[in-house]
Amino acid sequence: MADHPEASPASSDPSGGAREELFKRALIRLSIAAENIDPALDQQLTQLREALRGTSAPEQFAKLLPKLERSVLELDDRRQNELERVRSALHKLLNSLQSTLPEDRQPELDSLRKILSDSARHAAPLIDLAARSIELFLAGDHGAASPAVVRPRSLLSRLLRRSPSDTTTEELPEAxxxxxxxxxxxxxxxxxxxxxxxxxxxxxxxxxxxxxxxxxxxxxxxxxxxxxxxxxxxxxxxxxxxxxxxxxxxxxxxxxxxxxxxxQDDFEEYLKQLNQRLAQFQHSLGDTHDAYRQSSNFEQQFEGMLRQQVAGLHADVRDAVDLEALKHTVENKLEQLMEEVDQSRQLRQQHELAVASKLQGMVERIQLMETEAQTFRQHLDDQQRKAMLDNLTGLANRAGLEKRMQEEFERWQRYGGQLLLAVIDVDHFKQINDSFGHLAGDKVLRLIAQQLSRRLRKSDFIGRFGGEEFVALMPGTTPEQGHKVLDEIRQGIENSPFHYKNEPVSVTISIGYSALHRGDSLESVFERSDQAMYQAKQQGRNQVVEGT
Ligand SMILES: Nc1nc2c(ncn2[C@@H]2O[C@H](COP(=O)(O)OP(=O)(O)OP(=O)(O)O)[C@@H](O)[C@H]2O)c(=O)[nH]1
Incomplete structure (x- = not known):
């Protein structure tokens, strides 16, 4: 009997081996397509591919299949649950839109509802559906607000659709x-x-x-x-x-x-440069000092050498026996001396030039430092001056006022004479704000400030103490003169044609003032004037009262 190996089903069927190959390849591709859904599944798919490619033992292939089947079933359950949750959330969103959406957009809502009920098992249509529902939600929120009635909007819509024209608008002051x-x-x-x-x-x-x-x-x-x-x-x-x-x-x-x-950086940089320049300056000073010391050493050496030469000459003359030889020696030595004098002059000139140029460099650096310091001082002065001014009225602010009050008070203590302090307060200013708005109130304050500074003398001083209260200092003014001037100011304000939308607006001020008396402090005279101003208010406002 011929010794034939037992034929396997694959080898007995000529196309069976090819079919198995195709089947394996299809399985490998499917396993690749199913990757990245679940980490546990990924691991099993890798093992499956290895088994299919013949790199694993066949018994492992048999063990792997039931595990793979379980993982796929679990995954499918999870996906269905998630799908259900998304569907139920979308359901709720569409139901809530029912009440807020304008009539003309209801058909869109119906079509979204239909998509929702048709997409029972697939996630892809739900994503598109969610995007369209949110759009509809935002449209519903905006559509509901008529131009005349602006109702409060949801935080979401405010965040998503905010623009200047969306905000609740009120007429802004023209001013x-x-x-x-x-x-x-x-x-x-x-x-x-x-x-x-x-x-x-x-x-x-x-x-x-x-x-x-x-x-x-x-x-x-x-x-x-x-x-x-x-x-x-x-x-x-x-x-x-x-x-x-x-x-x-x-x-x-x-x-x-x-x-x-x-x-701050500028200033630090400037200080650093200044420091460097000072170090250079110190160095140059040291060099110059050395140069002077060298030149004085040199002169001492030169003088010593001269003395030596002259002493030598003396000795030569004293010891000479031959006149001709002496003459020759003296001429030689004089020649030497002249050369040394020339050399020394040249050296000294060089030294002097070096020292002069160093000194010149130092002078220029000092000038530069002075200019920079001047600029910084100027900047500092500007800042200080600005810090003393009231932005609204342009008058001195409380800090500026207190500084000037202190100066005038010290002058008055030193030289005596007359000094009046007046407290000026706008009447019923709150009403002006309430009726016409804060910007109109600000304007009234500016106009009053203008009137006050226009009507007071150059030597007087006016500042804004705060709010609607001003303080005037009037040196060299008696109480009688002061009363006259302050009452003119009061009348001036009363008669000023303040207008609001072509309607006259009544603006008046109450003033309390007092002269400084012997033994007064700034606080005591201020207190008297303030009390007098309150008295003016109590007596009906729009008047000037002297504090005694
Ligand atoms: N527009 C504006 N208002 C200010 C400013 N500073 C203070 N005010 C307002 O001035 C008002 C002062 O009100 P009150 O202290 O009650 O005094 P009043 O209404 O002038 O009443 P009398 O002083 O009793 O005549 C307050 O409403 C402040 O808000 C400012 O810079 N600008």
């Missing part, structure tokens, strides 16, 4: 820029009525904006920061809502900080 509100002699007070809404959001924002604009004007910014400052200014001037204001405050504080750091 948002204090410089533009001055209307010359007519003194009309412009700005909208925001009656009774002093605390309302937009009014406060406008006030803050005007303060920030002032702050930006006052801020000394390094030249490379000018663009940044101007951008902040135009953002402010175009009006901001609270959120934009908050962002702007962040930017502003960053700019101020970087500006401060810049200044």
């Amino acid at each position: 948002s820029n204090p410089e533009n509100t001055d209307s010359g002699d007519s003194r009309s007070v412009s700005g909208p009525i925001i009656a009774g809404e002093e605390q309302s959001y937009s009014q406060v924002a406008a006030h803050v904006e005007s303060i920030l604009l002032n702050l930006l004007d006052q801020l000394q910014v390094a030249s490379h920061e000018h663009g940044r400052r101007d951008r902040l200014r135009s953002r402010l001037a175009s009006g901001l809502n609270w959120y934009e204001l908050a962002a702007l405050l962040d930017d502003l504080s960053l700019m101020i900080l970087s500006n401060q750091n810049g200044r």
